[in-house]
Amino acid sequence: MTHITTADGTTIFYKDWGPRDAQPIVFHHGWPLSADDWDNQMMYFLGHGYRVIAHDRRGHGRSTQTAGGHEMDTYAADVAALTDALDLKNAVHIGHSTGGGEVTRYVARAKAGRVAKAILVGAVPPVMVKSASNPGGLPIDVFDGLRSALLANRAQFFIDVPTGPFYGFNREGAKVSQGLIDNWWRQGMMGAANAHYECIKAFSETDFSEDLKQIQQPVLVAHGTDDQIVPIADSAELAVKLLPNGILKTYPGLPHGMLSTHPEIINPDMLAFIKA
Template sequence: MCGAAWQVEMKLLADHGYRAIAHDRRGHGRSAQPWDGNDMDTYAADLAALVEALDLRDLVLVGHSTGGGEVVRYAAQHGGDRVAKIITAGAVPPVMVKSSSNPEGTPIEAFDEIRAGVLKDRSQFYRDLAFPFFGANRDGAEVSEGAREDFWRQGMLVGLQGAYDCVRAFSETDFTDDLKALDVPMFVAHGDDDQIVPLADSALKTAELVQDVTLKVYPGAPHGIYGAYQEALDRDILEFIRS
């Protein structure tokens, strides 16, 4: 997904007097689609270049899913005294993939399947992925076709190389040391029915590593920020920024 995913939150924040900026990471949305640099270190360096170009200070960083990893790495390795607070939702840290040091993680085969789906027929892959992404495959789910189609639209804006490489970036990057290095307040939000980034492997572990953390688990909420989950999360984001 790209910066367009945050339009509701950007309006909410702007309506309350804050300056709200969303960017499209390289390979995504309206950004350039370079062959190289589709990795978490470069994503964070790109964000640092944007922040420095605009000379942004007293920043509250907000990131969802892969973006949650991006803002954590930026804050730990580039943020310095520019960052005031961090907010993540359904974020990938500390590390997703299963390994000898992370036996509870997701097997690499699951991420290989994502890469295969992107290569074979990415348009259909994104249409299918929208259902678990928003929890539309659950009984009683109320997710509009429009929301699913917008997920597909944003996915189709990603260049093939960027999409393929991003799988490794979000699944294999280890953010453990980054989380330990954070010294600003962090709000960690996660749905307990997240089918994309399992709660136990991400937010619960993150909360154990960060010095000053507020963890909130949203009952029944999926990975995608939508509906009642979005309304509750947006209220909490605004409250955390004000606190």
């Protein structure tokens, strides 16, 4: 098991596969999952000669179940500690959902030479929650409902989410994968309830607008039009307008978890963007 230790004593678990002299790709998972959610993509890019790295966010997976630090500034600082420890240069950072927010904050603050490109997939930026400045966002009641469900019965909640909207398995004609559902539950239950609870605020209420504006590197924004978790109209379509060098690619009818349900479509598109 490979870990780094951050300044506050938190141990961050990570996987690091492939040639050390190859261009690194760093993967950032969604809530409430772990680095394991990237197995398909890590094997795909490993097969194309890249060095692939994925970590478990603090409080998630095999990283320390900390009492605090479950907000985007600390998440980004943890990523910086990892990239410094591995001395990653010219890396591509790929984030899904909450991980897309983590990528956005990290890349906006990253040291020169660390980041070549970024990819945001089904990502939460600019900001999810509805407010006077974000009238198209989701009402706070939606996120309060997530918190209530987690507190009431986290184990059942972590079955209901992947069985329903996350992978679009609640849509008529959907090809349901019990393996994906079970693996989502397994990853979620590895993490800490307090971290998952506090992360709901982090992914829903953090405003990444200024971060997006500061990112000069090329960024691919990929989003499914049937994303029931992070609706495209208030995320990707707004984020790409704030990015100085952003490209939006939409996927008709695909769900939030399209990286897992349709990797044969998404992976080659990400590879083409990285190589371009």
